Amino acid sequence: MQSSFEIDKSDVLKVKNAVLAGDETLKTVLKDYHASEIAILFERLDKSEQQHIINLLPAEIASEIISEMDEESHPEDLLFKLHPDKRTEIVEELDYDDATDIISQLEDHEQKEILEDLNEEDASNIRNLLTYDEKTAGGLMNTDLICVNINLTKKDAIDEIIRQSEEMEEFYTIYVVDDNEVFKGIVSLKDIIKAKHNAQITELVKIDAVYVHPDTDQEEVANLISQYNLTSIPVIDEHQKLLGRVTFDDVIDVMEAESTEDILKISGVSEDEELSGNWVEAVKSRLPWLVINLGTAFLASSVVRYFDPTIKLIPSLAAYMTIIAGMGGNAATQALAVTVRRISLYDLSDKQSYRTVLKEFTVGLINGAANGLIVFLFAYFFDGNPMLGLVIFLAMTGNLVIAGITGAGIPLILKRVGIDPAIASSIIITTFTDVFGFMLILGLASKLLL
Amino acid sequence: MQSSFEIDKSDVLKVKNAVLAGDETLKTVLKDYHASEIAILFERLDKSEQQHIINLLPAEIASEIISEMDEESHPEDLLFKLHPDKRTEIVEELDYDDATDIISQLEDHEQKEILEDLNEEDASNIRNLLTYDEKTAGGLMNTDLICVNINLTKKDAIDEIIRQSEEMEEFYTIYVVDDNEVFKGIVSLKDIIKAKHNAQITELVKIDAVYVHPDTDQEEVANLISQYNLTSIPVIDEHQKLLGRVTFDDVIDVMEAESTEDILKISGVSEDEELSGNWVEAVKSRLPWLVINLGTAFLASSVVRYFDPTIKLIPSLAAYMTIIAGMGGNAATQALAVTVRRISLYDLSDKQSYRTVLKEFTVGLINGAANGLIVFLFAYFFDGNPMLGLVIFLAMTGNLVIAGITGAGIPLILKRVGIDPAIASSIIITTFTDVFGFMLILGLASKLLL
Known part of the structure; x- marks a missing residue:
């Protein structure tokens, strides 16, 4: 168990020394840190040290670190400079929305190089997400989600949820669609479990769910999530088809960015200036x-x-x-x-x-x-x-x-x-x-x- | 189903006219709005119109509206001016943290008047929460949570979760404690369902959970929730006993407030000035x-x-x-x-x-x-x-x-x-x-x- 984490010099020094001391020492030292903590440590390490650590760790943890790195630390450069095999492994571990955010920061030919190495499914999902403007619901959304058909029974729905959640670390809401993938509403895992044995999803679905379209501005998405206290919001296209979901943690990042923009603009600084830019x-x-x-x-x-x-x-x-x-x-x-x-x-x-x-x-x-x-x-x-x-x-x-x-x-x-x-x-x-x-x-x- | 909600004059006029037209019309009109939307409408209604609507609606919805009202709209004044019976009904419907936030804005004798009418359990819970500084984890936390004993089996745990969630609209994480109420870790509903039939909670619990103490500053709580992408964070006392949890939606409000403070202070305005103050x-x-x-x-x-x-x-x-x-x-x-x-x-x-x-x-x-x-x-x-x-x-x-x-x-x-x-x-x-x-x-x- 751990309480709040604040980086201090001793952490940075410990890791820097461990990099020099050899891989076994480094592995032992890194075990004490959560991926998001290593991402913060990275802000104080050299590029070569960052690369060394990413190469040492399994793709599962390395991908988490890269997805948690601040965009001002330029995770895309770190990723691109890795050996192609390692890079592919890491990208395949990333959530689609995170992979898209990072890859979108690269030059076109670099993007192409990364996407060509991926399996067909991942590549086409990421290519699709790359088409949306970064500052819209489409740019924020993840296509990984748990989704059940409205005609299922309680038992079949639970089996389906367990199957789909195999690859997913977290989900908060279960989306309900009809046979044509048209979005019908949401249902919570809690409500499914509490339902009678012979219940059907159609009885449990909450139909007045709030949703957005892919071109909805990110500020509007943030306002809705905040106003309705949602863990995630579905993104649907003009034919009401379910495309993906935006989760509350993306929105927290958006709100921080929007507040920064307000402070900078009001002080006569262009909103595009990176706080740690040169x-x-x-x-x-x-x-x-x-x-x-x-x-x-x-x-x-x-x-x-x-x-x-x-x-x-x-x-x-x-x-x-x-x-x-x-x-x-x-x-x-x-x-x-x-x-x-x-x-x-x-x-x-x-x-x-x-x-x-x-x-x-x-x-x-x-x-x-x-x-x-x-x-x-x-x-x-x-x-x-x-x-x-x-x-x-x-x-x-x-x-x-x-x-x-x-x-x-x-x-x-x-x-x-x-x-x-x-x-x-x-x-x-x-x-x-x-x-x-x-x-x-x-x-x-x-x-x-x- | 509904998309994003923006209040315009026509909504305000429609509701204002409905207040005049009589209770039946008003009820019909209000059916089209979510409680959090009515809370926003309230910013544009007179005090008497607000009171009229709250009195008309069942306590369940009225309490939601009051908890969603912006603090600058002073929900505490609206609440206090209601008939004592209605007031008690509404407070008993509120989550403890929301009830505490609202009541804490009242004068001591007003607080006492409200608390005296409540049932013993609610009153003592709220009295307890009132002792924490508003800007700490203790001030933000809710004592309502789902909590299971580490020694339970999968089946008993699910029964326990269903029982405890009866009174709770939303929960995101299940907390695990031992026989002495000492916090042991967290477990997700998904992991319990996916577990083998004869699994025990002790095998499923994630023990390296992040936590805070009641006196942890709200900014620190917000940073942790944002850094670790948590839907909620447990609050424990110095003996590791579980006291409550802070949820992500409270943190979104905190982050907004902190950004406002930054903008105001940097511009030479006291952080205590309400944006809509006189x-x-x-x-x-x-x-x-x-x-x-x-x-x-x-x-x-x-x-x-x-x-x-x-x-x-x-x-x-x-x-x-x-x-x-x-x-x-x-x-x-x-x-x-x-x-x-x-x-x-x-x-x-x-x-x-x-x-x-x-x-x-x-x-x-x-x-x-x-x-x-x-x-x-x-x-x-x-x-x-x-x-x-x-x-x-x-x-x-x-x-x-x-x-x-x-x-x-x-x-x-x-x-x-x-x-x-x-x-x-x-x-x-x-x-x-x-x-x-x-x-x-x-x-x-x-x-x-x-």
């Missing part, structure tokens, strides 16, 4: 956003240029204007984060959208006035200039109101017109608070102080 | 961060003040310095988002942490030079001042390097000393890029241009 990828992903921001920053700075004469007369405005703009940017980021996350988790009605903007208006007004008051007092006592204080108070309040309205309003509008609201990144939103912040403080100063 | 809560959650930011903004603006004479001589510096600071803030936010998310999903070694900072240094250098070049050209052709262009080029490059180092380095250091890295919100990080940005451009200008 600097070349990072520059490619971020430079375009920064150049866009440079354009908007010029826009904001042109406001400052326009008021150059005012700043020349009251130089302390240069210091205060950075405070107004910065505070606006931060308040806008707050409103943006709350709104984007809310849109991502819930479906908002028109009334709720309107109320959200109204709420952020109120929050901006109060937070603006509170911070404005502090700055007013500072200007009054430090600069001895109450009129300057008034200008700053008004600019702070106004800019935080604009921050609230744009931080909540822009993602809501984007969602309405069908654009991903997370694209309303802080980079876009802070343009508004920069431009309006500078306009407010410098414009008010020109009117009231000169 | 403006009072939002002000409470955000004002403290803004006031802290105001302090740091004063710090940055004091740099500007220090260089007042320089700005007076070259007023266009006031415009350029906002560009340098703004670009630094955005680049830092990018580096921060990638690093915080990476820390949250993976465990980084010292070497990997070091490489991360090095990578962000390189990214900052390249993105800084690229943007610096654009601004240099602008200063050269627009202001006709190549030396000013050089100053801006150097300041941009320097500030984006600082952005990369702090955006990656500060969360990594916080993690090292045991502080939540997401607290290194963009508000904190942009202080560095503001202060250093102003120092670089104004300091260099003073040296090179005056």
Whole structure:
């Protein structure tokens, strides 16, 4: 029995040393780890050490490690570099969906090379799954499942389930089809066992099962599994034929990936940037956003240029204007984060959208006035200039109101017109608070102080 | 059969009208919806409409709706306002973990009122669960589970499972204990059925099962369920006694909540702010961060003040310095988002942490030079001042390097000393890029241009 597993340096060192010490030692050391733990250890091992371990272990365990490896550790490269016989053994052990995920990351000629070595059934199953978009139910689904005919009796169904489950480690739900493979519903093993001796599947089947189509977006699949607390969801084609199933563990991975996307996009990072990617990828992903921001920053700075004469007369405005703009940017980021996350988790009605903007208006007004008051007092006592204080108070309040309205309003509008609201990144939103912040403080100063 | 469910206005209107049309119509309309769908509809109904529907439906369905309601819709208030008899009926239908989650949100005297009406068994189970911290395995666990003695035969075990599952809608794993209720391992229903007629549980039990303790943090529980692809994980006490289980669907909710926390914290919003909370809560959650930011903004603006004479001589510096600071803030936010998310999903070694900072240094250098070049050209052709262009080029490059180092380095250091890295919100990080940005451009200008 084991409790939670956290990798530390000693584990990594132990395995690294065991690789050097020879195969017998290595085998003994690896026995202490679950396949998914070795997959985590792999993140800290060299490519050659990874290959050594995969070659040493039986295909059954090696395939589990490869399927559990994070996609950012590139299991496809490890797999492709193995001896063809070992590679084939491992692929044949993998679930079809996992094999497809890994193989899909390779070049076309590499994919072909792997598929040619497989037996006909595996090859055609994987070829079929490779046709679906990675981010849809088709891309996530597994064609291995337990499926019984609706006309079976309890006894025959149990025999059938035992037969089909021979090759399968886990199944959660039993799918029911008719003679034409048309999906009819689901039944649980528990209900079959509890049923009367002479029961028929047709009496036990739950017909109002939730399902998806192969082109259903992965986010929608995740939402359904989460909403209905399902261990798996069937995938059916346009003729109601059962194609496969997506299981809850795939969905957990999808949800993590979608959350990462939200966080990155809202911060002005391309959703395609791998968290552990190298600097070349990072520059490619971020430079375009920064150049866009440079354009908007010029826009904001042109406001400052326009008021150059005012700043020349009251130089302390240069210091205060950075405070107004910065505070606006931060308040806008707050409103943006709350709104984007809310849109991502819930479906908002028109009334709720309107109320959200109204709420952020109120929050901006109060937070603006509170911070404005502090700055007013500072200007009054430090600069001895109450009129300057008034200008700053008004600019702070106004800019935080604009921050609230744009931080909540822009993602809501984007969602309405069908654009991903997370694209309303802080980079876009802070343009508004920069431009309006500078306009407010410098414009008010020109009117009231000169 | 039904496909994915998306609420639209017509659903809400149909139900609202049915509430007015009378109970028979309402019953007919509600038949078309799954309990979890009604729970989503509730987000758009008034409190009185919610109560009307709950009172109309049998406790079995009403309890499902209440357990599926989002916590931000406050199911506890709805529950507490029901007639005591109806309330008791509903609570007795709820799973213990769901009942505990809902009741825990009420005031102490309200909790007492509800618990007093329950039967002794339910009341003591819920009282017990209420003692655990909401964000631990104890707070998430359910005490309802299927559990067999390790000494049973196949036949007796199946009888026992059927008996225990009478009251339970779903179970995924069967837990095995000895005569002293000490946890011994798990067994799947499939393995029991497939076993030989005279098999014993002791031959079938899988003994290396992963488990947690009641005080294990919910994030750790979620990681284990996700890492080992478990449908449920047992919770055991310090004497290895089985207390309950946490199921995958609770963990999906936890993961959503943790991702929301990450996004909010990184944007300078308190993790306690409810996404759909009112403006009072939002002000409470955000004002403290803004006031802290105001302090740091004063710090940055004091740099500007220090260089007042320089700005007076070259007023266009006031415009350029906002560009340098703004670009630094955005680049830092990018580096921060990638690093915080990476820390949250993976465990980084010292070497990997070091490489991360090095990578962000390189990214900052390249993105800084690229943007610096654009601004240099602008200063050269627009202001006709190549030396000013050089100053801006150097300041941009320097500030984006600082952005990369702090955006990656500060969360990594916080993690090292045991502080939540997401607290290194963009508000904190942009202080560095503001202060250093102003120092670089104004300091260099003073040296090179005056």
